[in-house]
Amino acid sequence: MAYMTRLVAVVSVSLLSGCLVVAQNLSPAPVPAAAQPAAASAESPAIQEFQKIEDAWDDAIDQRDQYALELVLSPLFMDVSASGDFTTRNQQLALLITGEDKTLHLEQRVITVRMLGDIAVANGTYELRRKAGSAPVEEKGVFTHVYERARGGWLCINSQRTKLPADSSSKAKKQTGAESPFHIPIPLFGKSEKDK
Numbered sequence: 001m002a003y004m005t006r007l008v009a010v011v012s013v014s015l016l017s018g019c020l021v022v023a024q025n026l027s028p029a030p031v032p033a034a035a036q037p038a039a040a041s042a043e044s045p046a047i048q049e050f051q052k053i054e055d056a057w058d059d060a061i062d063q064r065d066q067y068a069l070e071l072v073l074s075p076l077f078m079d080v081s082a083s084g085d086f087t088t089r090n091q092q093l094a095l096l097i098t099g100e101d102k103t104l105h106l107e108q109r110v111i112t113v114r115m116l117g118d119i120a121v122a123n124g125t126y127e128l129r130r131k132a133g134s135a136p137v138e139e140k141g142v143f144t145h146v147y148e149r150a151r152g153g154w155l156c157i158n159s160q161r162t163k164l165p166a167d168s169s170s171k172a173k174k175q176t177g178a179e180s181p182f183h184i185p186i187p188l189f190g191k192s193e194k195d196k
Contacts, residue, residue: 046113050122050147053154054108061106066093074148074155082141082163103136105129108143118149126161140164 053072060068070093077089087095110124121144128139146158 044113046115046120047110050113050120050154051110053147053156054110054122054124054145057156058106058108061096061104064096064099066097069093069096072156074150074157076157077155077159078157079159080161082139082161101131103129103131120147120149120154121145122147 056068057072059065060072070089073089073092075089077092079087079092081087106126106128108124108126110122112123114121123142123144126141126143128141130137130139141161141163143162144158144160145156147154148157
């Protein structure tokens, strides 16, 4: 009888252990951090790498260097300007070569980079100085650049710029006397004590 009790106990422990092993294998494993597309921090190698590419782009524009710009822009490149104009890589190169605006200057700063395999998305800010007619214009805004890994480096395949509105908060405060842009006068729905 003692032999049967021990046999039942050993079989029970073995079955219980087997069930625990199976249950652990069926539970969902946590997704490793490397598999999740995360934005790179300001000190990250990705930010530094893409800032170098953006700097090369800036230099190519500032120095009217067609070859340097070809090394940054993919043949499939499509640009959407802040005004909504679409241009291709060839149109960008033609504008660079034939451009009469000798004051054209571009400065871009990368803020985040998201790596998605052979695609990278860089977001940042830009300042563009140029002439509109005979008057100088300074445009500030944000950009999104989509890069594709090619020939051992990165080529930009898409660019989207959004112009930021000019800072007119000081004008608004002087005109309305408001402390904040969301100032609502007290007598909104009825007459105040002063009006009676």
